[in-house]
Amino acid sequence: MSAPADLLAIGAGPAGLTAALAFKRRNPAARVVVADRMGEPGAKLAVTGGGRGNLSRDIHPDDLVRAFAPSDRFVAPAIRAFPPTALRAFFRGIGVPTVVEPGGGIYPASQSAPAVRDALAAAARRAGVEFRMGAAVCRLEPPDSSDSIETTDSIDSSSWRAYFASSPSPLAARRVLLAAGGQSAPALGSDGSGFALARALGHRIVAPVPGLAPILVDDAPWISALAGVSLPDAALRLAMPQRLLRESRGPLLFTHRGLSGPAALDISAALSRALAHTDPFTLYLAVLPAPRDKFRALLDTLRRTDGARPLRRALAPPLPQRLADAMLSLAGVPPDTPAARLAAPAADRLATALCALPLTVTRTATFAESMVTSGGVYLPEVHPKTLASRLHPTLSFAGEILDVAGPTGGYNLHWAFASALLAATATARS
Template sequence: MNNDVYDLIVVGSGAAGLIGAVVAAREGKKVLILEKLSKIASKLKATGGGRCNLTNTLSNEEFMSRFGRDGRFMQDALNAFDHKKLTEFLSGIGIETHAPDGFRIFPTSHSSQTIIDGFANELERLGVDLKCEQKVEHLLTDNGYITGVQTENASYKTHNVILATGGLGYPTLGAEGDGYNMVNTLGHTVTDLSPAMMPLKTKERWQENCRADTIAKVELRVDLKKHKKLHAQGDLIFTKEGIRGPVVLDFAREVTPLLKKYNEVPILLNLTKGKNEEQIREHLKKVSLDTPDKTIVDIVHTLLPLPLSQELCKLAEIDGTLKYNKIEGQKRDHLIKLLAWTPMTVTGHDGFKMAMITRGGISLKEIDPKTMQSKLIKGLYFCGEIMNLDGPCGGYNLQWSFASGYLAGQLKN
């Protein structure tokens, strides 16, 4: 047993753990961070392709709504540390930020290394102890109180632990579900875990010929009777095996749990920027009248990239070289329906190795939202992805990590 007694031990050095450590240390607490990898913040470094979309400019109310029915859980954390307070905090440790599109907030360097360096310097300034290559295996307790942690080769004393071990996404960056195992043994409930924010595989193969273009403002919907309300909107890219792009990353968090239940999930894609059947019909008719020499593929190409236009004509069993008025009515109707809502079938994904976040986690019912402290174990705090709360792309999950870590670091017993 290490004889030093810490006021706080932080397990994990992602965004949530780092800010929790800084907040506690600024209050004069003796803090130790234990990180199982050789460097801090490996997953943070990879966030947003290394550009690090930190947060966004939404109001707290709108921000919470994007997390669904459990979003209200984060109200106290956001009140304590919203996007404005995050950017002020970062500025205070030498990290300037901006919102080039008026919504997503990045470091002005557009490099996650800037964030990591800023935190590393602040930890050093505050005298926080940092031990890398230290994998915590057990949380030590006595009569419902935290007493310390046990690593592979040492144990450390404390009365407060922040568990910031993240989820299961990107195991190569250290996410192995360590925290879930630790809290299970203490009586905490961990919900079903599903990979989220990832590309999806489809049964169809026609999309292989449409990989050159990004399709903007696509709407995706689940085509299952009980789940028709599930939808997302954004840019889409077709791949050899299925679909990806920002809209798919958002949509995957809804689809991956359904795949466990149904094995296949039928979806519908509006690829025509929200146009309905009547609007599409009018558009095709107008273009054919204005330019009577255009083939049907050329006319559809006024709405979509050429390869996609060709494939949708094939799906409607239409000869792409025909003029609009030469196509029989039934096939023309079929094409218009396909343009309004193109059906595809999601059949799988690459699992947690490609998942940016995890859907599911420690039950929110067992966590005090005012402090992030466990309702079962005194002195045990949670923050970030380990909890059963996840949001879409656009800085949502990182802001939640920072806000929950900030609140946990205040150690309100």
């Protein structure tokens, strides 16, 4: 019988690998095992950032923390202890120099996410971490559990028992780190089974919904006709009567099925939640992200100062011509109408189409098409300064399994690494 592991990390994604490596570095004599249901570690990490791996952002740690609102207070200890400068130093230390791209994204200098995954896994192996691949954990029994299904007394009752779908013998471990991710892109490993493990241990799970997913807009053929058109700056607003629920702003892409790009991805989780209560839901699109009334006043000025100009020319630029024509058509304004001939009701309709166009949305894309899962282990049941469970002192969490989801652009990987380091450091001390 082998000795119980000092730490079992469930999930060899960025969080599990980083935690296993950090724990082993702090306790070189410890037995650290990382188990993953997939045949290779970090399958998802290897495809991030379009295969280039957007690891973090070169911004002030306070801004990084704020981007995680409403979970900002929870993520603060982990991110402050491991800001972007520390992340870059950590990766340099395992042979992955990084670069900052003009938009602020931190990427490996090799531009290769698989190389990041390989370096992380190799560093963990070099440090002496044991890998169990193809090992899906299907049941976890806490120490001194009264409902043990283990029939022999080979495992002392002060250890955790992890049962694998592929093997009849459980693994004993003194501490467990659950880093099994969410349930987005399940073909890459995280299939939601981590939530089931946490729930079986008594943790509440905030209902998972797809986050960072494209928005599907049915019955809007004008959108599919614009497929491929993109805007550098647009806004989407999710609002109830009298209440703005969420706003996102940034680049937007029209697709055959709806909207994508950061502005759409960043609002998708809030939209998924809204749709769970109210279906369909109205989303307001501003292809010109200015207050509607301000733009309406601008149209009046245009009528007076440049009245001979056809409206389709006045709008493009700043808009791409195809989009300007589509907006005029939605507002019921013939595209070649000279600005001076724009009647007040038509100007009202045009201002609405450009700055607050209502779109009826009935669904967002599925988990399979989403990049992160919003929802997960309920944060009040986890200590933010150690990421240890408040229900089981020798259980910790890291990464996407927690009810933490950041916007697109490196925030989620930063959270995976930072939370793993905090959990590992605190666990190694305990």
